[in-house]
Amino acid sequence: MSSVRKSFRLPTAQLGPDTVAIVTGAAEGLGKGFAECLLKKGAKGVCLSDINEPKGQETLRQLVAEFGQDRVMFVKCDVTSDSDMEATFSKTIEKFGRVNVMVNNAGLANEREPEICYNVNIMGLTRGTFTAIKYMSPDNGGNGGKIINIASMAGLWPIYLMPVYSASKHAVIGFTKSLAADPQFASKGITFSILCPGFVNTRIQEKARPQESDLRKMMKLQARLGVIEISQVQDAFLQLLLDESWSGKVMLVSKQDGIKSAL
Numbered sequence: 272m273s274s275v276r277k278s279f280r281l282p283t284a285q286l287g288p289d290t291v292a293i294v295t296g297a298a299e300g301l302g303k304g305f306a307e308c309l310l311k312k313g314a315k316g317v318c319l320s321d322i323n324e325p326k327g328q329e330t331l332r333q334l335v336a337e338f339g340q341d342r343v344m345f346v347k348c349d350v351t352s353d354s355d356m357e358a359t360f361s362k363t364i365e366k367f368g369r370v371n372v373m374v375n376n377a378g379l380a381n382e383r384e385p386e387i388c389y390n391v392n393i394m395g396l397t398r399g400t401f402t403a404i405k406y407m408s409p410d411n412g413g414n415g416g417k418i419i420n421i422a423s424m425a426g427l428w429p430i431y432l433m434p435v436y437s438a439s440k441h442a443v444i445g446f447t448k449s450l451a452a453d454p455q456f457a458s459k460g461i462t463f464s465i466l467c468p469g470f471v472n473t474r475i476q477e478k479a480r481p482q483e484s485d486l487r488k489m490m491k492l493q494a495r496l497g498v499i500e501i502s503q504v505q506d507a508f509l510q511l512l513l514d515e516s517w518s519g520k521v522m523l524v525s526k527q528d529g530i531k532s533a534l
Contacts, residue, residue, distance in 0.1 A: 284513045290314040291367040293359060295350055295399055296377030298326035301421065301471065304501040305374050305508055306330075310338045312509065316367035320348040320359050321377070350377045350395030356402045364406065371416035372512070373403035378421065380436040392439035396420055397446060400463075407461050415460020417518075419511055420447045424469040424525060427533055440467075444521060444534065451519035462518040464511045467533060469525030470498045499526050506530075 292309050296302040298321035306317050319334070321327040324347045331345040346362050348355045363370050375396040381388040400418055407416035425433060426440030444465055450456060451463040507524035511517045523533040 285313040286513070288313065288315055289369065290372060291316045291318075291363065291369050292372035292374060293318045293320055293363055293370055293399075293403075294374040294376055295320045295348065295395070297321050298323045298330050301468070301501060301504055302374070302376040303330050304505050305376060306334065306343070308505045308509055309372070309512075310334065310342060312513075314372075315342065316363070317343050318359065318363040318367075318370075319343065319345045320350075321345075322347065322349045350399060351390045353398065356398050360402055360406050369413070370403065370406050371414065373399060373407075373416065373418045374421070374508075375399040375403075375418070376421045378439075380433060382433055382435050385435045388435050388439055389442075392436070393442045393446075396443055400447070400450070404456070404461060408459050410459075413459075416462075417512065418447075418450075418461065418463050419508070420463065420465050422447075422465050422467045422521075424467055424523065427467055427521075427523065448519075448521070448534070462515075464517050464519065465521040466504070466508060466511055467521060467523045468499065468504045468507070469523070469527070471504055472498050472500050499524065 286309070290309070290313070292314055294302050294306045294309070294317060297306045297319035302321070306319055309317050319327055319331055327345045327347065331343060334343045344363070344366055346359045348359045350356065360370055377395055378392045379388060400420065403416065403418050405411055407413040409415070420443055422443040423436075423440040425437040426444045430437040444467070447463050447465045456463070504524055507522055507530050510530065511522055521533045522530060524530050
């Protein structure tokens with residue numbers, strides 16, 4: 272693992288005026304945070320995609336109030352559904368004309384029902400990635416783009432308290448690095464990056480339904496490794512998005528290490 276370490280810092284560059292992004296799992300938490308910073312950095316348009324329509328509409332109202340209705344939209348999307356994913360892209364292109372940034376953020380932790388976890392974290396992300404490739408490809412009228420897949424610190428090391436979740440995030444890293452190594456995508460102007468946050472102050476562990484004894488152990492692990500805020504993950508995300516040197520790489524952002532390359 273690389274020893275390169277960077278402090279949390281907000282990139283000063285702006286996004287191009289034609290930047291149009293889809294963010295899955297954007298109703299709350301990290302996904303909402305990614306959508307906010309895309310808009311603040313000048314994206315032409317952002318599609319909030321989430322299965323939770325009431326929460327998604329609430330977030331839409333908040334962002335419309337700050338950035339205007341011409342720059343943000345919401346589409347209800349179950350990432351395990353081919354038709355929902357296709358509809359998300361077609362509606363985004365209908366409103367904004369293109370998609371050139373895809374943020375596969377939707378994910379969950381569910382140790383008691385592994386199939387649900389894998390369907391969302393692996394198959395949902397795979398579906399989002401391949402659909403993005405389709406619409407970014409010059410063969411389909413696209414002009415390339417960036418695909419950022421959200422993994423986790425749990426995808427870099429074994430987390431024995433959450434083996435199902437950890438396995439799903441290891442899969443995200445292997446899948447994305449394999450695509451990044453394929454020269455056909457570089458020739459089409461499509462790049463891939465992976466963001467691996469450490470423990471973040473969100474509700475994902477709360478929703479994981481761990482055994483009470485495991486929850487206590489998880490809290491101790493969090494206390495030892497530290498918890499970062501969504502704003503710090505936003506800073507790392509923007510570096511992945513704006514700094515071309517991160518293309519094809521894995522970025523870890525954590526309390527202990529700040530921002531550093533991994534694998």
